[in-house]
Amino acid sequence: MASTVHSDSDDGMDAFMDKFKTQRYKNAFSENDWEEEFNKIPMFMKNAPEEIDPQKYPELACLQSIIHDEDRPPEEQAKSLKDEGNAYFKEKNYQKAVVAYTAGLKKKCADQDLNAVLLTNRAASHFYLGNMRSALNDAAAAKKLKPDHLKALIRGAQCCIELRHFSEAIQWCDEGLKVHPTDKKLRELRAVADKHKRAAERDARKAKAKEKKLHGEKEALLNAIKDRGIKLVQPVRAHRSGSDSEDEDERSPAAIAELSLDGLSSQEVTGAQVFVDEQGSLQWPVLFLYPEHQQSDFISAFCENSCFTDHLAVMFEELPPWDADRKYLPQNLQVYFEDEEKETLYRVDPEMSLLKILQHKRYFVKAGTPSFIVLVKGSSYWKQFLSGRKIHGLTSCSN
Amino acid sequence: MLSDSEVAELLSFLTPSTRPDVKGQATEYILGLSGNRDGCRFLRSKPDLIAALFALTSDPSIAIVKDCYHIFINLSADETLHQVLLKDVKVLPVLFKNLLDPEYPFSDQICTILSNLTRHEKTCKTLFKVLQEDVGMAQLVQIFCTEGYNKNAKLHYLGPLLSNLTQLPEARNYLMDKDRCVVQRLLPFTQYQSSVVRRGGVIGTLRNCCFDHAHHEWLLSDAVDILPFLLLPLAGPEELTEEENEGLPVDLQYLPEDKKREEDPDIRKMLLETLLLLTATKAGRQTLKEKNVYPIMREFHRWEKDAHVTAACEKLVQVLIGDEPEEGMENLMEVEIPQDVEEKLKEAYAKEQEELEKEEEKRKQAEEEDEKKKKSDSEQTDREQESGLIK
Numbered sequence: 001m002a003s004t005v006h007s008d009s010d011d012g013m014d015a016f017m018d019k020f021k022t023q024r025y026k027n028a029f030s031e032n033d034w035e036e037e038f039n040k041i042p043m044f045m046k047n048a049p050e051e052i053d054p055q056k057y058p059e060l061a062c063l064q065s066i067i068h069d070e071d072r073p074p075e076e077q078a079k080s081l082k083d084e085g086n087a088y089f090k091e092k093n094y095q096k097a098v099v100a101y102t103a104g105l106k107k108k109c110a111d112q113d114l115n116a117v118l119l120t121n122r123a124a125s126h127f128y129l130g131n132m133r134s135a136l137n138d139a140a141a142a143k144k145l146k147p148d149h150l151k152a153l154i155r156g157a158q159c160c161i162e163l164r165h166f167s168e169a170i171q172w173c174d175e176g177l178k179v180h181p182t183d184k185k186l187r188e189l190r191a192v193a194d195k196h197k198r199a200a201e202r203d204a205r206k207a208k209a210k211e212k213k214l215h216g217e218k219e220a221l222l223n224a225i226k227d228r229g230i231k232l233v234q235p236v237r238a239h240r241s242g243s244d245s246e247d248e249d250e251r252s253p254a255a256i257a258e259l260s261l262d263g264l265s266s267q268e269v270t271g272a273q274v275f276v277d278e279q280g281s282l283q284w285p286v287l288f289l290y291p292e293h294q295q296s297d298f299i300s301a302f303c304e305n306s307c308f309t310d311h312l313a314v315m316f317e318e319l320p321p322w323d324a325d326r327k328y329l330p331q332n333l334q335v336y337f338e339d340e341e342k343e344t345l346y347r348v349d350p351e352m353s354l355l356k357i358l359q360h361k362r363y364f365v366k367a368g369t370p371s372f373i374v375l376v377k378g379s380s381y382w383k384q385f386l387s388g389r390k391i392h393g394l395t396s397c398s399n
Numbered sequence: 400m401l402s403d404s405e406v407a408e409l410l411s412f413l414t415p416s417t418r419p420d421v422k423g424q425a426t427e428y429i430l431g432l433s434g435n436r437d438g439c440r441f442l443r444s445k446p447d448l449i450a451a452l453f454a455l456t457s458d459p460s461i462a463i464v465k466d467c468y469h470i471f472i473n474l475s476a477d478e479t480l481h482q483v484l485l486k487d488v489k490v491l492p493v494l495f496k497n498l499l500d501p502e503y504p505f506s507d508q509i510c511t512i513l514s515n516l517t518r519h520e521k522t523c524k525t526l527f528k529v530l531q532e533d534v535g536m537a538q539l540v541q542i543f544c545t546e547g548y549n550k551n552a553k554l555h556y557l558g559p560l561l562s563n564l565t566q567l568p569e570a571r572n573y574l575m576d577k578d579r580c581v582v583q584r585l586l587p588f589t590q591y592q593s594s595v596v597r598r599g600g601v602i603g604t605l606r607n608c609c610f611d612h613a614h615h616e617w618l619l620s621d622a623v624d625i626l627p628f629l630l631l632p633l634a635g636p637e638e639l640t641e642e643e644n645e646g647l648p649v650d651l652q653y654l655p656e657d658k659k660r661e662e663d664p665d666i667r668k669m670l671l672e673t674l675l676l677l678t679a680t681k682a683g684r685q686t687l688k689e690k691n692v693y694p695i696m697r698e699f700h701r702w703e704k705d706a707h708v709t710a711a712c713e714k715l716v717q718v719l720i721g722d723e724p725e726e727g728m729e730n731l732m733e734v735e736i737p738q739d740v741e742e743k744l745k746e747a748y749a750k751e752q753e754e755l756e757k758e759e760e761k762r763k764q765a766e767e768e769d770e771k772k773k774k775s776d777s778e779q780t781d782r783e784q785e786s787g788l789i790k
Contacts, residue, residue: 173580181537182578190580191622198627198649205653 074109081107082118085125094125101125116146123155127162135159148179150186157189166197224276228304228355233364272300274368281305284354287371288315292381293322304355308335308348308372327376334382336373336391337363344390348372400441406448413451419460426455426466433473443480446487453488456505468508475515481522491526495533499542506549510556517563527567536564536573537581544584558600561585565607574604575614577622582608586628589670595663602669605629609676612730615683626677626687627651629670630695632661637698646691664705671711678718679731693719706758710751 038044042059054061070077081104088097101122105115123138139156142149153176160169173190180186225232272285283301290296299311312330319326335348339362348357357363358370375382401409411417412425429452432438442448456467471490474480484490494512497503517523530539542548543557564570574582588601605625608614618625627650634651636658644652661667674692677683696716703709724731736744 177580178541181580184578187578187580187622190583194583195621195624195649202649202652205655208655209653 074107075111075114078104078107078109078111078114078118082114082121085118085121089121089125092128094129097125098122098129112145116142116149116152119145120149120152120155123152123159127155127159132159132162136163143175147175150176150180150183153180154183154185154189157186157193161189161193161196164196164200166193166200169193170197221274221276224282225274228282228359230358231364232368233366272298272369275301277303282355284358284365285369286354287369289371289373290322290328291373291385292375292379293324295320295322302354302370304358305353307353308350312350312374325379327379328374332376332378334375334377336375337371338373339363342390344392345373345386346392400437406445410447410451413448413455415455415458419463422455422458422463423460423466426452426463426470430466430470430473433470436477439474439477439480442474443477443483446483449474449483450488453490453493456493461504464505465508468505468512472508472511472515475512478519478522481516481519484516485522485525491529492533495530499534499538501549502551503549504551506552506554507556510552510554510560514556514559514563517560517566520566523563523567527564527570530564531573536570537579540574540581540584544588553594553597555594555597556600558588558594558597559603560600562600562603562607565604568611571608571611575608575611575617577617582618582625583623586623586625589628590631595666598661599663599666599669602666602673606669606673606676609673612676612679612683615677615680619677619683619686624648626690626692629673629677630692633667633670633699634658634695635660635698635702639694639698643691643694647695648690651695660699660702664708667703667705667708668711671708671715675711675715675718678715681723681730684718684723688719704762706755706762710755 039046040057042057042063045060049057049060052060052064081100085097085100085104088094088100101118104118105122109115119138119142123135123142126132126135126138136156136159139152139159142152143156146152153172157169157172157176160166160172170190170193173186173193176183176186177190274282274284277283282304284304286299286302288297288299297315299315302311309330312333312335316328316330316333319328333350335350336345337348337357337360338345342362344362346360346362354370358365363370375385409425409429412421417425429442429448432442452467452470456464456471458464458467471484475484490512494509498506498509498513500506503509513526516526530536539557539561543554543561548554561574565574574585582605585601585604588597589605591598591601605628609618617623627648630648630651634654636654636656638656639647661670674687678687693716696712696719700709700712700716703712
């Protein structure tokens with residue numbers, strides 16, 4: 001029995017209240033998007049938007065301008081910026097944190113404790129961003145302002161460790177321990193830095209020992225070659241100084257001794273290298289050239305005591321596919337080496353050991369790989385190849 | 400000695416306002432007195448003289464101050480003087496204050512005096528108390544470990560001072576405070592080339608610390624890592640196999656071929672004794688075995704010539720390669736030794752020391768003979784040589 005029990009003064013009120021039963025109020029949250037709407041209200045926001053567009057978020061923009069009001073004293077502004085930075089830091093938004101702290105430092109307020117904190121916090125942000133040098137610089141600046149600032153000291157030490165500057169890290173820890181002698185973190189960092197430092201020293205010693213060993217082996221090899229009177233030559237294209245008498249220089253004993261093993265390693269694809277075997281004999285990588293067919297063969301370890309006959313017998317047991325004429329039978333083959341300088345061919349006695357051949361006074365090992373020319377005796381190519389050249393038969397070897 | 404009136408006259412010369420040459424002569428005279436035991440004992444009965452001399456350490460003349468400090472070094476070397484020095488003349492506060500001053504030119508003399516004063520337990524205890532109040536052990540270690548703290552003094556004698564102080568458990572406990580970083584700072588000095596005094600002092604300190612087996616585990620852990628610093632002075636340039644190297648503590652791996660061992664045999668012996676102390680507990684023995692200490696000792700044994708040091712090495716090796724002791728005896732320091740066994744051990748030890756002395760004498764003589772022979776050989780004299788004690 002809703003009787004009209006309104007007094008005169010409540011007229012407007014009742015009418016007003018009645019409206020709610022029927023009319024929606026303006027700008028009401030709808031059932032669908034009330035959560036989103038809530039998130040737009042500063043007080044109820046779960047996350048702040050990345051950028052504050054005053055059109056979309058007028059209240060936020062308003063708050064921001066209050067916070068960053070240029071009329072407030074610099075200390076207050078700096079503190080607000082510090083808080084802002086800290087908030088970003090908590091969210092792991094380190095880039096934004098850096099921006100905020102930097103803005104805070106720009107205020108150049110007189111509160112050095114605050115500035116030290118701003119620097120230290122920015123250092124932490126840089127640390128998590130992986131900018132170790134920036135972090136270290138900030139920590140050092142903070143330390144300068146406040147030499148006993150524990151967080152700055154710890155951060156500085158941590159940065160040094162990440163940068164692998166272990167001695168510096170220990171210095172930071174020691175500085176810190178002077179002021180905070182019982183701090184556990186500093187103690188632990190010092191022990192870690194010390195351990196790494198000593199491990200790095202060990203690594204350096206190990207590398208040096210290895211290098212020395214390698215060098216020793218190189219020298220022994222070069223000596224073995226030199227002792228046999230075998231002459232090594234750098235290939236002309238690899239020679240740097242390019243003097244006219246470079247060949248002369250290279251043949252002198254001193255030059256030979258100075259040749260690094262790079263002069264020995266094969267410039268060919270193989271990468272094989274001469275070495276001393278367990279019996280103390282040299283094993284050479286040897287190149288066999290077949291100019292008739294533009295072919296070559298490679299023996300990676302030709303023992304100096306073995307001879308060509310032995311190898312050729314094995315190599316040409318089955319004739320190679322490029323030997324169209326089927327004529328490269330071991331007994332038909334002749335081996336030569338070329339003395340480039342004198343443009344002379346020397347014929348090799350295939351029964352002679354490689355060692356004796358290499359010791360020939362006109363034999364020069366190029367690029368650490370002795371090479372020899374193989375021809376078929378009596379063939380037309382053979383005639384052609386040998387015509388017009390100086391030829392020596394091999395009678396004696398070294399001189 | 401001097402009569403009372405002579406003493407009074409001497410005292411009158413020891414005032415700051417006295418003519419420098421008279422003052423100088425007076426201090427010189429007393430310096431002479433202090434150089435022998437009777438003179439020291441005499442001075443002990445005249446605390447006024449000592450007090451006056453101490454006041455003169457602030458004299459503007461460097462020569463006078465030097466003499467005065469020299470007198471105090473002599474006085475402090477005599478234990479019977481300690482009471483007078485500490486209680487009557489009260490030297491400690493002033494000495495400590497000057498020690499802290501990085502510009503003070505006589506800090507080395509102060510270190511020597513303090514080192515003398517701490518040789519015997521009684522004064523050491525008193526001194527330690529004052530030290531903790533005025534300077535603090537932490538600062539003392541800090542000063543010791545800071546290269547160039549004092550431009551005018553090397554402060555090497557802080558080493559023996561620390562070593563003496565650690566005869567007191569309270570000093571050891573401070574050095575080995577787990578919550579601080581104190582003993583760790585001393586470790587690099589086991590290889591300090593420029594001063595045998597500093598080096599010996601540090602190693603003596605570490606040896607004393609190792610008497611407290613409760614701290615062994617911590618000392619051997621990464622928090623301190625004492626082992627490599629004890630082994631490095633004993634390790635040589637000999638090449639070890641890759642396998643042996645990889646098992647060693649990091650600091651001992653791949654040592655260069657110019658690595659030299661500790662030259663002083665007494666210090667070598669102290670290092671071995673310290674290592675032996677660390678084998679008292681089962682855990683310690685295990686650690687030393689695991690960390691491949693044996694190859695280092697093997698090479699060391701080959702190299703060592705001194706009989707005493709070799710004996711110490713052999714003792715250590717025996718523990719390293721020997722079997723574990725039976726149950727109940729794992730902590731070698733806590734084993735109960737019956738009285739008669741202890742007597743026999745003492746006798747055996749004394750005898751062993753005698754024999755080692757003889758061996759060592761023989762070896763030294765042989766070395767000397769070798770030297771002489773080389774000398775006269777190289778000089779090519781014609782005179783006939785007497786055959787010496789050549790083995």
